[in-house]
Amino acid sequence: MKAVVSVIGRDSVGIIAKVSAGCAESGANILDISQTVLNEYFTMIMIVDIKALTVPFNDFVDRMSALGRREGLEIHAMHEDIFNSMHRI
């Protein structure tokens, strides 16, 4: 089982480190990262493995949102199935 963590916000030093630390705290294993910076805006998409999460998935979602609020970023963790449903037949 995987989840997609999306991070959007103004670029600054250490965003990836902070988000990665947040994932590690909950036991989410990062499988893939892609990121771009466009007009000072930072967009990162992380695919994480959530099989070994140490907390329920919905708590992980809350933790990531809270991290986003602290850092002035928009962070959303969403279960992969919504993307599978929309973009795969």
Next chain:
Amino acid sequence: MFETKDILETISMIREEKLDIRTITMGISLYDCQCDDPKRLAVRIYDRVMSRARDLVRTGEEIEKKYGIPIINKRVSVTPVALMAGGLDVDGAVGIAKTLDRAAHELGINFIGGYSALVQKGFTNGSRTLISSIPQALAETERVCSSVNVASTKAGINIDAVAEMGQIVRETAERTKENGSIGCAKLVIFANVPEDNPFMAGAFHGIGEPETVINVGVSGPGVVASAIRRKGACDLTEIAETVKRTAFKITRVGQLVAREASERLGVPFGIVDLSLAPTPAVGDSVAYILESMGLEKCGCHGTTAALAMLNDAVKKGGVMASSHVGGLSGAFIPVSEDAGMIEAVRCGALNLEKLEAMTAVCSVGLDMIAIPGDTPAEVISGIIADEIAIGVVNFKTTAVRLIPAYGCKVGDTVSFGGLLGEAPVMPVNTRSPAKFIARGGRIPAPIQSLKN
């Protein structure tokens, strides 16, 4: 792995274009609550609804968080109460409405549907009692929704019921005059009513449905409008393709949520309703979709054609995305719940006659339209009869949800708050159909009903 652009598209649909699941509606059968003592009947209905829907809201919230998509409403629909009301008087029927209202409050759901009667061919004792109790029931409850099916393609149009509903609508408006006649926003008069509709105010749990069922209504007018705007200059074939693709994606999310809710609640999945349901929020409007196709204002000539294409493309795109499609499935055009429709009425581009024409090619009918409070009951019945005839002859669902706003005249605005929005009071042709309506009887089923 996913492509970044697909992920960003989904996120922007939800965050910026207001894609949401409009409702998870649990249908609950009340048949075996039947009982000859009104008090015990109420207790049994209460216990049934509370035990079956106990986890509905919590489950909806969990799914919402898991997939990051808002699920706006969690609701319940029940067996048409008229079927249980045979042994009740008006007070007894209102007592059932209050019971349903109490259950809705305690479950934390915003509406409960099924205070309904099916009288397309005639009245049972229960349906007579229920219909005459509607004004009081809607005035004395907050979350109960009522509907009456007065016609079907197979049965024709019950004009006695149409005549009575004109009066019931007026009376409901008067009884709820302190709150903008809001009772009328919770009362729908139908032709060919679907029995698995998850949307309020017309939802009830039909007689061919299982004990309990989960139906899901999707939404997403904002997503469709944005997709059309992004296409820029292209022909209508391409617009139709774009709508189909978008409807497919929206519906797939509905199917995902429906399946998950059904599994978690241990209740069979019924249908996904492929409707474009607007909300008063700016950007979540069906009128804006039509305008994004190139109409100066919704209601101008060309609107019916644009809506016909939109409605068809939504169905074509959605039908492959779900294993079971049902309910109303089409574009909704409620005036008060759609910022673009409100603007179109205010600037004089959209009138009642054009809305009636539009309902011939899309889902539902004359929906959430405020008219002057002094509109005579027989004129309301005339409006109902016209709209219902469109449904009966065209083998489709049509409905009427009119608000004769007490004490208001053309140009005033009635505000209902929340998802029900606000409605500018629209002019009505007041020449009288009284003699036609007073004839009563049944308009026979049209020839196209004889298909066997």
